Every structure is written in structure tokens, then in C-alpha cells.
Amino acid sequence: MRLVGEAFRPAAPIDRRSLFSGxxxxxxxxxxxxxxxxxxxxxxxxxxxxxxxxxxxxxxxxxxxxxxxxxxxxxxxxxxxxxxxxxxxxxxxxxxxxxxxxxxxxxxxxxxxxxxxxxxxxxxxxxxxxxxxxxxxxxxxxxxxxxxxxxxxxxxxxxxxxxxxxxxxxxxxxxxxxxxxxxxxxxxxxxxxxxxxxxxxMPRMTRNELAEIVTRGIDASQMTIRPEAVRKITALSQGLPHYTQLLTQLAAQAALTQRRIAVAGRDVDVAVGRALDRAQQSVVEAYQEATTDTRRSIYPQVLLACALAPENDFGLFTPSDVREPLSRILGKPYKTAAFARHLDELSQESRGEVLQKYGTGRTSRYRFLNPLLQPYVAMRGVSEGLVRVQDLR
Ligand SMILES: Nc1ncnc2c1ncn2[C@@H]1O[C@H](COP(=O)(O)OP(=O)(O)O)[C@@H](O)[C@H]1O
Ligand SMILES: [Mg+2]
Structure with a gap:
């Protein structure tokens, strides 16, 4: 437990080479x-x-x-x-x-x-x-x-x-x-x-770089990890090393409380639940503002689809990037016109301004104002059963 505490740094910048990857x-x-x-x-x-x-x-x-x-x-x-x-x-x-x-x-x-x-x-x-x-x-x-x-x-x-x-x-x-x-x-x-x-x-980190963070920390903790668990963690992190540090640490702790030194896929599921509980207040609030509604609406699904959309190096994605993941989540094909309004609303104050919009009409692009919200949304989607880890990029 002590080694696991020392081997990961989810909350502060890394200042030691031994903890730094890629x-x-x-x-x-x-x-x-x-x-x-x-x-x-x-x-x-x-x-x-x-x-x-x-x-x-x-x-x-x-x-x-x-x-x-x-x-x-x-x-x-x-x-x-x-x-x-x-x-x-x-x-x-x-x-x-x-x-x-x-x-x-x-x-x-x-x-x-x-x-x-x-x-x-x-x-x-x-x-x-x-x-x-x-x-x-x-x-x-x-x-x-x-x-x-x-x-x-x-x-x-x-x-x-x-x-x-x-x-x-x-x-x-x-x-x-x-x-x-x-x-x-x-x-x-x-x-x-x-x-x-x-x-x-500085682009987001690649799956390989993130995997290096996982194995380096696990080695330092004198534990082992199953390849399946590494895949889950790196997919959920969406290129952001903070989540890799957090999820690996929580998964290692979950394994240890069960007296195992080998971290398995199911430990990552436990870690996701804990990570959601421990997410920054600002991230949780942004999510709530963006998705609450008295009527049944598809805002949670649209936001999730945005989190899964393939973005470019600057975190930008287009409405048509959102179409495929949204259709998959809702189980039927959607056209961009059906959710264009939702994207717009998500970039306005009434919905917490979680997305930032660039340009108009066909050339419009969006990105998450706070990049850390994106993996949070993806993790919620997984823990609520709306998507599977395999469906994350
Ligand atoms: N190369 C790396 N290897 C391992 N962890 C990293 C690496 N770079 C960043 N991190 C992790 O990601 C988090 C955010 O990094 P930070 O340097 O604060 O990002 P930025 O300055 O771009 O906002 C840190 O808390 C740290 O845990
Ligand atoms: Mg910084």
C-alpha cells in the first residue's frame, strides 16, 4: 500500500524522472x-x-x-x-x-x-x-x-x-x-x-506511452498487472496521463484489499467507480449542468458521443465525428441535423458551457472546454453501461 501510494502522482506534476514516461x-x-x-x-x-x-x-x-x-x-x-x-x-x-x-x-x-x-x-x-x-x-x-x-x-x-x-x-x-x-x-x-x-x-499521450506509465508504477509497487487491465486503463484515460495515474493507483489498491498482487480487469472496474467519486468538483458540476433535464433528453448521450468522437491534435471535433458514436450509443442511425441543436446548447451558458464552439455551420468545430471532463464522461458512460470499454478509442 505504501509503495502504491508513492509510485503514482495523479494530483501533482511529475518532477522525478523515475515517475516520468514517454x-x-x-x-x-x-x-x-x-x-x-x-x-x-x-x-x-x-x-x-x-x-x-x-x-x-x-x-x-x-x-x-x-x-x-x-x-x-x-x-x-x-x-x-x-x-x-x-x-x-x-x-x-x-x-x-x-x-x-x-x-x-x-x-x-x-x-x-x-x-x-x-x-x-x-x-x-x-x-x-x-x-x-x-x-x-x-x-x-x-x-x-x-x-x-x-x-x-x-x-x-x-x-x-x-x-x-x-x-x-x-x-x-x-x-x-x-x-x-x-x-x-x-x-x-x-x-x-x-x-x-x-x-x-504536446499532443495527448499515445496508448503506448500511457501503458508505460501503468507498468512503471506497477513495477515500482512490486505488483503485476494483466494485459487486459492495461488496455482498459489506457482506453479510459483518453490520452490524459492524470487519469492513467489515478486509475492504476486505484486499481492496484483494489487488488491489494483483496490480497492479490496481480491487478486484473475487474479491479479497473472498481477503480472507475472510485475515480468518478473522487473527480474534481468542477468536473462533476460541469457534467451535471450539461446533462440535467426534467424531461427525458439525449444530452447525456450526446455529451458521451462527444467524448468518444475522434478529435484532432487540438482536441477539436466536428458534428459529423459525433454521429457515429451517437448512433452506436442510441442503437439507431442519427443524422447530424438531429443533434446540432444539442451541440450548440452544450456550448452555451445554460448548459454549463462545457463545449467551446469554433466557426459556424458546416465548418463548426467543438472541443471540451475542460479537457479533463472528457475522460470523466467516458468513464461514466462505461460505468452506467452506455458503452463498453472496447468501444472507446
Ligand atoms: N510523462 C508523464 N509520465 C507520467 N505521468 C505524467 C506525465 N506527464 C504528466 N503526467 C501526469 O499528468 C498530470 C498532469 O500533468 P501536468 O504536467 O500538470 O500537465 P499540464 O501542465 O500540461 O497541465 C500530472 O499530475 C501527472 O500525474
Ligand atoms: Mg501545467
């Missing part, structure tokens, strides 16, 4: 960007795909490769200056001063690199400070949750800083992390930095 492509891309003078990166993807974990683990790896790595997380109260203070505060600079007189030796002092910034933080001042800290070692700085930086003037200053750093080829790499929209906005507003900014897309 993503080798993104890691090697970050290493090669760090080695290219004048290159910087944006890492973007849906909430919950593992961006923060990637940055944390890559920072650890960069450090073992003898580089300096720091991370700062933006919040709504931040501006350009406060973000840089946070980031530089993680870096220590050492100075040696020569004592007075013949016999005096040199004195080593170390202080936070944030001290290199003056009261008013400008891109110029940041470049100066970064030049100092990068004198001995290459530096990589991750700015997480960049989209939460409300201050639009601050974003412009970031673009200016990146431009300035690339023009002067300072040995510093900046990695901006955010959800897709904010990043494309940044690049759109500042064409001049497009060339200096490599874009790293």
Missing part, C-alpha cells in the same frame, strides 16, 4: 534547442497533457548535463518584472572579491540572480542579468502558464526580450509554456520572433 521526442527537441544559439521554444498543448511535468523533468536533466535551469510559474497577479524576479531568484551567482593587502585571500560570495535586476525591469535589464548568469554555464529558463499573464504589455515585453536575446546570441534559452491559443497569439503579434521560436506541440 515524451522522449519533446525532450530531445528541447535539448537541441538549448544547444542552438539564438533559439527559444514555446511548448503548447491542452491542459493536463503534461507540459509542467515535461519542463520539470527536462530541467532536472539539463542540470545533470551541466546547464543551469530555472522555472517560474505565472499567475494572474504577475507582470513582466515579477515573472523575471521569480525565475532569476532560482539561480545563484557567485562572485569572488579580492581582499585588501598582501595577505588577504579572495572571498566567495553567492547571492540570488534576482539581485541583478534594478527596480524597474526592462528587457534590456533582463538581457544584462542573463548575460551575467550565462557567463559560466548555459542557462535554460522555463516560464510556465504563460497564458495566465494577464498583462498584455508584459507579453509584448517578453517578445522583445526574446528578440533581443536572439539578436545578441546570449547563451540563454527561454521556454514559454502555455495552452495553444495564448501561444499562437504571441507568435501572431510578433512575427519578428517567429524564426527564433521553435514550437513544440
Amino acid at each position: 515524451r522522449s521526442e519533446q525532450i530531445s527537441e528541447l535539448f537541441s534547442i538549448a544547444a542552438q544559439p539564438g533559439q527559444h521554444a514555446v511548448i503548447y498543448g491542452e491542459r493536463g497533457v503534461g507540459k509542467t511535468s515535461l519542463a520539470a523533468v527536462t530541467a532536472e536533466m539539463l542540470q545533470s548535463a551541466n546547464m543551469l535551469a530555472a522555472r517560474a510559474t505565472c499567475d494572474v497577479s504577475d507582470d513582466f518584472g515579477s515573472v523575471w524576479r521569480k525565475a532569476l531568484d532560482e539561480i545563484r551567482v557567485h562572485t569572488t572579491t579580492q581582499g585588501l593587502g598582501f595577505t588577504a585571500g579572495t572571498k566567495e560570495t553567492s547571492h540570488s540572480a534576482a539581485g541583478l535586476l534594478a527596480d524597474e525591469v526592462t528587457p534590456h535589464a533582463v538581457r544584462g542579468a542573463l548575460e551575467r548568469v550565462s557567463a559560466q554555464r548555459d542557462v535554460v529558463i522555463f516560464i510556465d502558464e504563460f497564458d495566465r499573464l494577464q498583462d498584455s504589455a508584459g507579453r509584448v515585453l517578453f517578445a522583445d526580450t526574446i528578440k533581443m536575446l536572439s539578436d545578441r546570441v546570449v547563451r540563454v534559452t527561454i521556454g514559454l509554456i502555455g495552452v495553444a491559443d495564448s501561444v499562437s497569439e504571441l507568435v501572431r503579434e510578433h512575427r519578428s520572433i517567429e524564426r527564433a521560436l521553435a514550437q513544440i506541440h
